[in-house]
Amino acid sequence: MKRKVNINRPEISSEEIAQRKNFDSVLKNHANISGKPLFKKPWFLSSVIVATVAIVTSVVLLNQDTKHEVPDPIATNLQQEINSELEFYRKEEAKPCISPPLKDVNVPYTTFKVIAEKGANLDFKTGSKLVVPKNSFVDENGKLVKGEIELRYREFHDPIDFFVSGIPMTYDSAGVTYQFESAGMMEMLAYQDGKPLNMAPEKAINVELASNYKGTEYNLYKLDTVKNNWACLGKDKVVTTNETKGKAKPDTAKIVKIQQTPEYKILETKKVEIQKEKELKIAALPKVAPEPKKPELAKAGKYTFDISAEGYPELAVYKGLLFEVGDENKHFDKALYKITWDEATIKEGTKKGENYLLTLRKETKKYEFIVYPVYEGKNYETAMKDYQEKFSKYNVVLEKRKVDEKRIEEEYQAKLLAIKKAQEAQFEEWKRVMASQEKSMSKEEQVRRMFSISSFGVYNSDHPSHYPKGMKCSANLSTDKNVKLLCYEIYLADKNKNGLFTFNRNPIASFSFDPNSKNMLWTVENGVLYWLKPEQFTDIKSSDGVQKLVMNRVDQKFKSVDELKTYFNF
Amino acid sequence: MLQTSKYHATKTDLANELVQVEDAKKNPAKFAVLYDKYYEQIFRFIYQRLDDKEQAFDATQQVFVKALENLHKYEFRGVPFASWLYRIASSEVNNLFRSQKAQRTVNIDSVSIYGIIEEIQESKIEEYHDKIVAIIAENLEEDELQLIEMRFFEKRSFKEMGEILEITENNAKVKTYRILDKLKKIIK
Numbered sequence A: 001m002k003r004k005v006n007i008n009r010p011e012i013s014s015e016e017i018a019q020r021k022n023f024d025s026v027l028k029n030h031a032n033i034s035g036k037p038l039f040k041k042p043w044f045l046s047s048v049i050v051a052t053v054a055i056v057t058s059v060v061l062l063n064q065d066t067k068h069e070v071p072d073p074i075a076t077n078l079q080q081e082i083n084s085e086l087e088f089y090r091k092e093e094a095k096p097c098i099s100p101p102l103k104d105v106n107v108p109y110t111t112f113k114v115i116a117e118k119g120a121n122l123d124f125k126t127g128s129k130l131v132v133p134k135n136s137f138v139d140e141n142g143k144l145v146k147g148e149i150e151l152r153y154r155e156f157h158d159p160i161d162f163f164v165s166g167i168p169m170t171y172d173s174a175g176v177t178y179q180f181e182s183a184g185m186m187e188m189l190a191y192q193d194g195k196p197l198n199m200a201p202e203k204a205i206n207v208e209l210a211s212n213y214k215g216t217e218y219n220l221y222k223l224d225t226v227k228n229n230w231a232c233l234g235k236d237k238v239v240t241t242n243e244t245k246g247k248a249k250p251d252t253a254k255i256v257k258i259q260q261t262p263e264y265k266i267l268e269t270k271k272v273e274i275q276k277e278k279e280l281k282i283a284a285l286p287k288v289a290p291e292p293k294k295p296e297l298a299k300a301g302k303y304t305f306d307i308s309a310e311g312y313p314e315l316a317v318y319k320g321l322l323f324e325v326g327d328e329n330k331h332f333d334k335a336l337y338k339i340t341w342d343e344a345t346i347k348e349g350t351k352k353g354e355n356y357l358l359t360l361r362k363e364t365k366k367y368e369f370i371v372y373p374v375y376e377g378k379n380y381e382t383a384m385k386d387y388q389e390k391f392s393k394y395n396v397v398l399e400k401r402k403v404d405e406k407r408i409e410e411e412y413q414a415k416l417l418a419i420k421k422a423q424e425a426q427f428e429e430w431k432r433v434m435a436s437q438e439k440s441m442s443k444e445e446q447v448r449r450m451f452s453i454s455s456f457g458v459y460n461s462d463h464p465s466h467y468p469k470g471m472k473c474s475a476n477l478s479t480d481k482n483v484k485l486l487c488y489e490i491y492l493a494d495k496n497k498n499g500l501f502t503f504n505r506n507p508i509a510s511f512s513f514d515p516n517s518k519n520m521l522w523t524v525e526n527g528v529l530y531w532l533k534p535e536q537f538t539d540i541k542s543s544d545g546v547q548k549l550v551m552n553r554v555d556q557k558f559k560s561v562d563e564l565k566t567y568f569n570f
Numbered sequence B: 001m002l003q004t005s006k007y008h009a010t011k012t013d014l015a016n017e018l019v020q021v022e023d024a025k026k027n028p029a030k031f032a033v034l035y036d037k038y039y040e041q042i043f044r045f046i047y048q049r050l051d052d053k054e055q056a057f058d059a060t061q062q063v064f065v066k067a068l069e070n071l072h073k074y075e076f077r078g079v080p081f082a083s084w085l086y087r088i089a090s091s092e093v094n095n096l097f098r099s100q101k102a103q104r105t106v107n108i109d110s111v112s113i114y115g116i117i118e119e120i121q122e123s124k125i126e127e128y129h130d131k132i133v134a135i136i137a138e139n140l141e142e143d144e145l146q147l148i149e150m151r152f153f154e155k156r157s158f159k160e161m162g163e164i165l166e167i168t169e170n171n172a173k174v175k176t177y178r179i180l181d182k183l184k185k186i187i188k
Helices: A014-019 A023-035 A042-062 A073-093 A159-165 A262-283 A334-338 A377-446 A534-539 A561-568 B011-026 B028-049 B053-069 B081-098 B110-119 B125-138 B142-153 B158-165 B169-187
Strands: A004-007 A110-115 A120-123 A129-132 A148-156 A170-173 A176-192 A205-210 A219-224 A229-235 A237-240 A322-325 A343-348 A356-362 A365-374 A447-453 A457-465 A471-478 A489-494 A497-504 A508-513 A519-525 A528-532 A546-550 A552-554 B105-108
Touching (some): A014 B028, A023 B053, A073 B011, A110 A120, A159 A176, A170 A229, A508 B028, A519 A534, B011 B028, B011 B081, B028 B142, B081 B158, B105 B110, B110 B125, B125 B169
Antiparallel strands (some): A110 A148, A120 A129, A148 A176, A176 A457, A219 A457, A343 A356, A471 A508
């Protein structure tokens, strides 16, 4: 046999191969083959033959004492594990339509007492309004109910509300599953003596549902708990009012001064740090010796004293130092000059570094004069020459230090400027957030979504959407002990979208999220919450393989939905 | 040095994959996950044995059509799902050869030949290079070529080779070394 051999054929890139993927074509081909009558399917005849052979063989083998093939124990164990996982999924899929995932946490109902034959106008704490006409309730037999009834009402406005309620936020339409983005959801039920009531025919309760969203892209849906799907009822009506009654209170806890934000505080600390850094750098520069003292020539006709200048090194640098009596000594008696004194001392005078106080003592007598250091003749010339050399060296060192100090100061100013700019940017962002929050609060006050309901249940002002896009991968959720989480529903919240994006089964075959948004992923295994914090999303890289997501176990026990919201702080 | 193959899977990978297979059995649209995962591997396997790129792409597509069509027959045997796909791919390629729609082609990079020469502990590298190419082209049986191809040109482990060819890892190893002995004898 002769084969063709290619040596070093150019390799095809993964990108080129990926471009040729066409799963739709595979599916279409499959559908075409599957659509044929059974006997026309290519595998039918062969299966019939194989089955016949198998049956015959089995009969023959069963009548013989043959050695049976021992199954692979590893494969058997794995198959058992997988079967138990599939059994878990089957149980999850069989759960009721509304299944709160946490045992002790749910959005509570508010109960209104209504006299059935009178009806009522009800205000809810969020600003929602309910108009219940008289004679709106019938019992299970369709008989009009009279007397006091209980109207149980609750609302759901954010992903955590949706999550704890266990109300599905997916919508199947024409075989396509959508994820809901909600402008608000409510549930209303009625009871008398603990027995559920229905709405009377041709009666409708008007609902003005307080909402944070005034867009018109939302439809009104009612949850069909039997079909486990939502029924579209058309559009709701959006009203914006300026009424103050019943408005939601601004969330003052969220209003903080820019100076109180952690980001701002960090930069303030940084300012102090760079100031200290500058001071340390300057302190570390080579020290500059004191400026050399310029020698002064003794004036003619003035009295001078030859006194040791011990203790004054700046005076001892030149030879032949004398102290000249200053003009300020008006009463200097030249006779004093002729006395041989017992003791003569000098100390700093009235002008530091310039003049000195000379004290002369003889027995009990004491005289003090202001004197100036001077030099005479050759000594002066030598001192002057020495001074010029020293001054020149001093100047060089001084100039270098000035340059160094300037450089350090410039570095400091540049850093300070950068911090100030960052603080300005923070301030702008803070203003934007505050404005947005104000706007949002304003919306809470003003926007209501109006619709009428003619039966009790769950109503949702939603628009069908898809999973957030931007980053896509497969995701395998595990604990920090590297144990795969056995969970059915996995929830994603995206700060830019008011929805609860739900994935089924771990691993998530096609997980996607928007990396430019703030995200949070969580699930529940055996009643225990596990979550992936927003900051952990930066570690997720798009990949063909499966990304392992290490979920954080939440051991805290929550008693209310508000506690849960505080914990997530999303 | 053998590269780490994408084929290898942990116990968890196998379990996850089987869940995907079970899903796809119920809903063919969910086969997309497995299609995405294995498309490149299967294409490269086929293209290694063919000369024509377009023909390789067509055959790859055909492998997945057949896999989906026969998915209800798939039984888990403790090895990656890929091994089942490789067997379908191998059958698809053989069909092309039998129907003479394609010529059996061996695609070799020179480095792999040096790997064989190193394995048979010969030092006359340049001289033997061409001889080995010639033996591959004419003297090896198809099942022998498969083993050499998988081991040296596709850099597969003996474990993986065993799973694809439905023989034990040790058997794959023994057979490969027998072929190398045969090569050595023919060369000399």
